[in-house]
Amino acid sequence: MAEAAIANPVRPALDAIAARDTSSLSAGQRLALKYFLVAMVLFVAQMLFGLLAGLQFLYPEFLYGVLDFNVNRMVHINAMIVWMLYGFIGSIYWLVEDEAGVELVGAKLANINFWVLTSAVAVVVVVYLVVQVGPGNKMSIWFINEGREYIEAPRWADIGIVVCMGVFFYTVAGTFMKGRWSGISGTLVLDLIALAGLYLAGMFYTTNLSVDQYWWWWVVHLWVEATWEVLVGCIMAWGLMKTLGARREIVTTWLYIEVAMMFGAGILGLGHHYFWIGTPEYWLGIGGFFSALEPIPLVAMVVHAVYDAGRHSFQSRNHPALAWLIAHAFGNFLGAGVWGFIHTLPQINLYTHGTQWTTSHGHLAFFGAYATIVIAFIYIALQRWRGDVWMSGDLPDRGWKWKWSLALLNVGMLGMTIALLIAGYEQSFIERAIGGSTWAAYFEGQTQPWFVQGMQWRMVFGVVMTLGMVLLLWDFLTIGRGETRPAKEVHAPGPHVG
Amino acid sequence: MSDGVWWASQDFWRKCAIFVTAGMFLVLILLTFHSLAAITAGQDRVPAYSVINHRIDYVFDEERNMKVPVIGEEAPLFGEVLSEEEARALVDLGKLTVQAKNCMNCHTLLGNGAYYAPDLTKAWLDPGWGNEQARELLMTMFLKDPKTNARTYGTNRRMPDLGVTDEEVRGIIAFLKWMSAVDTNGFPQGFEPLPQGGA
Numbered sequence A: 001m002a003e004a005a006i007a008n009p010v011r012p013a014l015d016a017i018a019a020r021d022t023s024s025l026s027a028g029q030r031l032a033l034k035y036f037l038v039a040m041v042l043f044v045a046q047m048l049f050g051l052l053a054g055l056q057f058l059y060p061e062f063l064y065g066v067l068d069f070n071v072n073r074m075v076h077i078n079a080m081i082v083w084m085l086y087g088f089i090g091s092i093y094w095l096v097e098d099e100a101g102v103e104l105v106g107a108k109l110a111n112i113n114f115w116v117l118t119s120a121v122a123v124v125v126v127v128y129l130v131v132q133v134g135p136g137n138k139m140s141i142w143f144i145n146e147g148r149e150y151i152e153a154p155r156w157a158d159i160g161i162v163v164c165m166g167v168f169f170y171t172v173a174g175t176f177m178k179g180r181w182s183g184i185s186g187t188l189v190l191d192l193i194a195l196a197g198l199y200l201a202g203m204f205y206t207t208n209l210s211v212d213q214y215w216w217w218w219v220v221h222l223w224v225e226a227t228w229e230v231l232v233g234c235i236m237a238w239g240l241m242k243t244l245g246a247r248r249e250i251v252t253t254w255l256y257i258e259v260a261m262m263f264g265a266g267i268l269g270l271g272h273h274y275f276w277i278g279t280p281e282y283w284l285g286i287g288g289f290f291s292a293l294e295p296i297p298l299v300a301m302v303v304h305a306v307y308d309a310g311r312h313s314f315q316s317r318n319h320p321a322l323a324w325l326i327a328h329a330f331g332n333f334l335g336a337g338v339w340g341f342i343h344t345l346p347q348i349n350l351y352t353h354g355t356q357w358t359t360s361h362g363h364l365a366f367f368g369a370y371a372t373i374v375i376a377f378i379y380i381a382l383q384r385w386r387g388d389v390w391m392s393g394d395l396p397d398r399g400w401k402w403k404w405s406l407a408l409l410n411v412g413m414l415g416m417t418i419a420l421l422i423a424g425y426e427q428s429f430i431e432r433a434i435g436g437s438t439w440a441a442y443f444e445g446q447t448q449p450w451f452v453q454g455m456q457w458r459m460v461f462g463v464v465m466t467l468g469m470v471l472l473l474w475d476f477l478t479i480g481r482g483e484t485r486p487a488k489e490v491h492a493p494g495p496h497v498g
Numbered sequence B: 001m002s003d004g005v006w007w008a009s010q011d012f013w014r015k016c017a018i019f020v021t022a023g024m025f026l027v028l029i030l031l032t033f034h035s036l037a038a039i040t041a042g043q044d045r046v047p048a049y050s051v052i053n054h055r056i057d058y059v060f061d062e063e064r065n066m067k068v069p070v071i072g073e074e075a076p077l078f079g080e081v082l083s084e085e086e087a088r089a090l091v092d093l094g095k096l097t098v099q100a101k102n103c104m105n106c107h108t109l110l111g112n113g114a115y116y117a118p119d120l121t122k123a124w125l126d127p128g129w130g131n132e133q134a135r136e137l138l139m140t141m142f143l144k145d146p147k148t149n150a151r152t153y154g155t156n157r158r159m160p161d162l163g164v165t166d167e168e169v170r171g172i173i174a175f176l177k178w179m180s181a182v183d184t185n186g187f188p189q190g191f192e193p194l195p196q197g198g199a
């Protein structure tokens, strides 16, 4: 897909952005739109390759030897990681000037950076799809793929990504330094340093698989359960101020509370991945205990969002964005908090480790926590781009597109998650508890009716999600067009009581 | 939150966030030093690469109340005793091949990866290989040509031909043998290895 699907649809759409009136937007905001566009192209790719991989569970002959499961899965999860990072970068470029009170520093450089990064992503994907695998030597790891889940990008691309992140960081931190700092921007910048630093932990080769996985989890866990959470916490704080008119002191205080709790539990919660990889037994206790605390900040975030929305009587200037922000709070709590908690104690994880339980949790957590907030932010950006138009109640045709896409995507994801969880129960019982995880026991589990039906329902709900995605993209293209009413005014309510 | 109570003040929570983060990170660093020492190849939890010269078993340990790998008498892989350095090079080739062929986007290793194919943590000890005498040959044949040697237990879910060379296959098998000797705190639970020693 890469050259074809990335380059081609992006070009005309970029021209469209150029042709449409973007003169009212700042440099950072125009850049943000480009990042969002690529993010959505990759979202489509993610879904398509997810469907292919899911179909192969049911029809193993499908594309066998042409696009094997490992290739489809790699593209599926890599497209996901990259589109979410693009979504975050876009969101940060969107808010940085507003938050700093000055124009973007190094706007030209930032623009070149976008093209470099996007070309690199395109090349990586083409190589994944065309070359797929290489001989067992370092060249393969440098130029084809690294073969480590989520961070498969070959080494040259790792280095490129780090450089591009450096440029991104320079422009963002530089803008805050030139303008003003705030609690939100300070937290954001420190978090970005940690996020980039952690990526380095995944950039080396070792023969020792235990050491390999030790550091691999630093990237994966300390991203999604620590630094990404705080990053979206910052974005959320800004988003609540903008959509609801929430007061800065309140969102900032909440943000600090969330950071304290998230890092307090999430850093040592890393230990829930160190139960079975060769690391010492003390991780069973440390990992089990601290990761069991991780849901607490996620509950706090739900309370925060609902409290803020309720305090403003759900009067927002952007209904779709607010709805997705609330979906984010609940999705994060359910997918990460509840679905994470159910398999995080070592006594349970012994049987569920590496089964469809994990997939079930992985899907709901990534979607609930991160897909949602990127979508919310795109709505915020679209409103401004289309001229700060009305996006509250009473939309033309009752806003059916955003409402239906919200419903289809969320119901599809929940349905898929439950189908996978049922398959996972069955797998951990038959393959793990009874069969002792042998080759034969694995297939014993895979052929049980409940497992197979779980795989079928995953596809059904995957199609539901895909419809939701199509509708979402259609809504992105149309919402607010031709709207003449200005955006609803929202005010910060009176001083906090109690 | 400007009403003055200390627990609602921004300043209090900012300090909290900084100290909690710094404190937790410091603990993680200290634990990392200890853990890395414990999982260095040749230390107590992760075997030296020359473990591939020995028989490996997986037996119940009363004291720890879990199964643990037991390294037995000499039983060289492919009948050839290797030095520590030669063994490391062979396992290294296996690990590189596993990465370059992207095995982990179908299989799990130590339980991490993808769920389309069996966990390989104890693949070396899998009863599917019949017995110790047949194992090396059957594994080699399977990895060289997983299409013709497919089992799939009625699912037709075959492993594709990944074009591995003879040398890479030897490396993969060495890597799998080494991995089966890592102390994984009893994961996978209840795994019964293929008959050891007997014919």
Ligand code: HEM
Pocket (backbone or CB within 6 Å): A149, A224, A225, A272, A273, A291, A292, A294, A295, A332, A335, A336, A337, A339, A340, A341, A343, A344, A345, A349, A352, A353, A354, A355, A358, A361, A362, A363, A365, A366, A369, B111, B112, B113
């Ligand atoms: C938004 C936050 C989160 C995301 C995006 C997320 C995502 C994931 C993903 C994708 C995996 C599978 C990794 C692999 O491929 O091997 C995973 C594993 C895991 N997650 Fe989360 N997670 C989040 C939060 C949490 C929380 C808060 C908990 C605990 C309370 C948790 C507990 C676990 C556990 C125990 C595993 C290991 C599963 C296994 O043993 O196979 N996660 N997570």
Ligand code: HEM
Pocket (backbone or CB within 6 Å): A046, A047, A048, A050, A051, A052, A053, A054, A055, A073, A076, A077, A080, A358, A359, A360, A362, A363, A366, A367, A371, A458, A459, A461, A462, A463, A465, A466, B113, B114, B115, B116
């Ligand atoms: C059309 C909808 C989708 C389908 C059919 C689908 C299918 C799949 C399949 C078959 C796998 C491999 C699981 C395995 O190894 O057994 C997978 C993995 C994964 N997918 Fe999806 N997917 C879809 C949408 C999504 C979405 C929207 C997200 C997140 C936003 C997502 C996140 C993930 C993650 C994180 C993994 C790795 C899970 C793990 O290692 O535990 N997928 N998906």
Ligand SMILES: [Fe+2]
Pocket (backbone or CB within 6 Å): A221, A225, A269, A270, A272, A273
């Ligand atoms: Fe984790």
